[in-house]
Amino acid sequence: MRSWCPIVPATLQSQMDENIHVLGDATQNGDMPKSAYSANSQAKAAAMAIRHALTSSRAFKPRFSNTCWSLISTDNGVKVGASYVATDEKIAKVDGFISQNNEDDALRKQTYEESLLVRRDYHGYVWVTGTNELRGALEGAPRDF
Numbered sequence: 001m002r003s004w005c006p007i008v009p010a011t012l013q014s015q016m017d018e019n020i021h022v023l024g025d026a027t028q029n030g031d032m033p034k035s036a037y038s039a040n041s042q043a044k045a046a047a048m049a050i051r052h053a054l055t056s057s058r059a060f061k062p063r064f065s066n067t068c069w070s071l072i073s074t075d076n077g078v079k080v081g082a083s084y085v086a087t088d089e090k091i092a093k094v095d096g097f098i099s100q101n102n103e104d105d106a107l108r109k110q111t112y113e114e115s116l117l118v119r120r121d122y123h124g125y126v127w128v129t130g131t132n133e134l135r136g137a138l139e140g141a142p143r144d145f
């Protein structure tokens with residue numbers, strides 16, 4: 001029977017083979033949705049676990065996050081997201097947020113602009129940035145558009 005890959009939540013190691021790390025849509029992770037934002041968040045935890053395995057560097061208890069934006073019209077965006085922690089059983093949702101019906105135009109415009117914000121990291125990759133990264137990106141990180 002086909003199914004998603006069960007993982008060790010804190011390290012993203014496969015439960016079938018500790019030398020394989022699995023992230024993103026392929027995982028059976030618990031509460032995190034299958035999104036590019038989730039995959040990116042999980043990749044950071046997997047990279048930390050792999051570095052720890054190879055070099056005995058410090059490994060921190062990972063925190064995960066996800067945000068998905070939807071465009072309603074120009075200057076009108078909504079979003080849904082949450083933060084997560086690794087428990088022994090799964091990646092578990094801690095708290096979440098979702099746009100509300102009664103939001104004013106200014107907030108919807110702000111949400112729309114968040115969804116457009118991209119930056120290039122030091123490897124040259126372009127990332128869509130989330131609410132938590134908005135301030136840092138605006139304070140000097142190079143942006144291409």
Ligand SMILES: Cc1cc2nc3c(=O)[nH]c(=O)nc-3n(C[C@H](O)[C@H](O)[C@H](O)COP(=O)(O)OP(=O)(O)OC[C@H]3O[C@@H](n4cnc5c(N)ncnc54)[C@H](O)[C@@H]3O)c2cc1C
Nearest residue numbers: 023024025026027033034035036037038039067068069070
């Ligand atoms: C229409 C649509 C809209 C979306 N919008 C958003 C959004 O706004 N925000 C968001 O965060 N997420 C969004 N997502 C979800 C997001 O695209 C996925 O969650 C994300 O791409 C998962 O990344 P991944 O690396 O786990 O898998 P993938 O991106 O699917 O990468 C897996 C790769 O493995 C390759 N592959 C498969 N089998 C093999 C094999 N046997 N050998 C070698 N290579 C193989 C595939 O070709 C693929 O390139 C959207 C998805 C869809 C379909």
